[in-house]
Amino acid sequence: MAQGAKKTPLFARPRTWIIAMLAVAVAGFAISIELSRIHYFTHTDPGYNAICALNDKVNCEQVARSPYAVFLFMPISWWGLAAYLALATIAAAAGRVGRRHRGFGAGILFVAALLSVVVAGILAWISHFIIQSLCLFCMSLYFVNLILLVAAALLLRALRQNPVAAVVADVRHLLRQPALIALFAAVALIPSALVAWKLPVYWQHLGWKELPELPAGIDPNGAHWIGATDPVLTIYEFSDYQCPYCRFAHKSARTMITAHADKVRLVHKHFPVDAACNETVRTTFHDRACEFALAAECASQQDQFWAMNDALFAIQDRVRPDKIDPVYLAEQLGLDMPRFRACLTSAEPLARIRQNVDEGIHRKVRGTPTFFIGAQPYAGGFSPEVLRNALQVYEAMSQDRAAP
Structure with missing residues (x-):
């Protein structure tokens, strides 16, 4: 660094926000594991009492028992595991590839975080207005998704990129790197496919x-x-x-x-x-x-x-x-x-x-x-x-x- 040059502040460094997104995605993955555990025991153990089942209005068991806790033959929490694992992988790749290709992954991370907030909003609406019960761990994931979006926006700001240009740049780079496409697809799809294939359908019970x-x-x-x-x-x-x-x-x-x-x-x-x-x-x-x-x-x-x-x-x-x-x-x-x-x-x-x-x-x-x-x-x-x-x-x- 030239003498007298200003050191880049920590919060203005892209790497700061990449690491933040990686850490938050890992936290989301951990919470999704707990939600998966709650979903399983709620459906398989009649005597199970989850720590987050407080009353009729704040009750993760009630949410887990609803049909809205499953989407496309798999519990929502398992989709969360796949999503946060994919986000963590993209963030890790952004930190590594970004050393040679400045800004790589910022656009994909922003779009993924934005979609996660939209999904969180839909699930929150269903929980409040249809199921009429809230899940504390689910709400913590809504907060995780919001943090991911803020971190993704700050990453773009640190890179001085707008979202559209960042997405276009990421797509172009991926098209030149089929190995990266294969990696992301494997992380996102293979675990989900294996779970859907091997996981017992424990949440389906006899109808009345x-x-x-x-x-x-x-x-x-x-x-x-x-x-x-x-x-x-x-x-x-x-x-x-x-x-x-x-x-x-x-x-x-x-x-x-x-x-x-x-x-x-x-x-x-x-x-x-x-x-x-x-x-x-x-x-x-x-x-x-x-x-x-x-x-x-x-x-x-x-x-x-x-x-x-x-x-x-x-x-x-x-x-x-x-x-x-x-x-x-x-x-x-x-x-x-x-x-x-x-x-x-x-x-x-x-x-x-x-x-x-x-x-x-x-x-x-x-x-x-x-x-x-x-x-x-x-x-x-x-x-x-x-x-x-x-x-x-x-x-x-x-x-x-x-x-x-």
């Missing part, structure tokens, strides 16, 4: 209409049951029809007991987290849960409890609770409508719901869903292994009682 039909009835205490007519093991489920956790956990429990349909019975107990019928609720939470429970009880008068149970849960896969009309569901089930409407205003079904709530309070139910296998509570759900172990214990107890 695909659940096997099982014997069902009402026990001597007036509780609705499904499963074994002469059970070895009885599981009690305290549930809320407006609770997204309950929707997933109930379907999971129904699927599990199908494998032991001659030995295991599932008994439904209402526990709406709604002040209209639950005195333990002090604030507005699931403001239609009591109404939905009432609809299920009134359907039971026409031997359609489980049909209404499934309809109430199923419709919430695509319709917000505030848009659901239980009367419409009753019509779709073919119920006697004058009888159903009369039941909705009668005291008897509401009394049964409150009786279930009182039982839940006595059993110290703190949230929904809560399952009881014997005296042991399982908040959120239980795994197939828990069911198998409990069944072995109860079968052994049954054999001991039968022994002379």
Whole structure:
């Protein structure tokens, strides 16, 4: 450097922003790994509780369970892994190739960062307005994408290039370097293709209409049951029809007991987290849960409890609770409508719901869903292994009682 020449400030050096983008892309990759882990366990472990599942409004599990968490046969988080890996590779190549070809990669990085912000905006809109729940780790990626865009813009500024000219220069350079094109394509496409090919489709579950039909009835205490007519093991489920956790956990429990349909019975107990019928609720939470429970009880008068149970849960896969009309569901089930409407205003079904709530309070139910296998509570759900172990214990107890 000539004597008296000014040293280029750190923030005016292109290399500073290339390194920044590389570091931020690595951070995005790490967050995507955690999101992939959450997505997997949310769909495969009914008892899993993610650290980011705070409530109905801020709940990464609820977002992970939505159909919007998968795009083109692969979880969004896996697309994120591929995208951040590709960005990191481009940034690393820009730092290396840029020593000989000043400015290489700046245009591609800017376009990629801009697209990532657009995608983040779309996903944020879906999360807020359609799923109606936010994911903290997803929001951190939105912030990562914004930082990438700012760093890409500052890189162009340091190079004194406009975005269009930078993109044109990058394309021209790539056309002269087919090896680089092959490298970027391999990084972006091969891992995604391998994952799509090898990854089990763990996020696909039986639809509500695909659940096997099982014997069902009402026990001597007036509780609705499904499963074994002469059970070895009885599981009690305290549930809320407006609770997204309950929707997933109930379907999971129904699927599990199908494998032991001659030995295991599932008994439904209402526990709406709604002040209209639950005195333990002090604030507005699931403001239609009591109404939905009432609809299920009134359907039971026409031997359609489980049909209404499934309809109430199923419709919430695509319709917000505030848009659901239980009367419409009753019509779709073919119920006697004058009888159903009369039941909705009668005291008897509401009394049964409150009786279930009182039982839940006595059993110290703190949230929904809560399952009881014997005296042991399982908040959120239980795994197939828990069911198998409990069944072995109860079968052994049954054999001991039968022994002379």
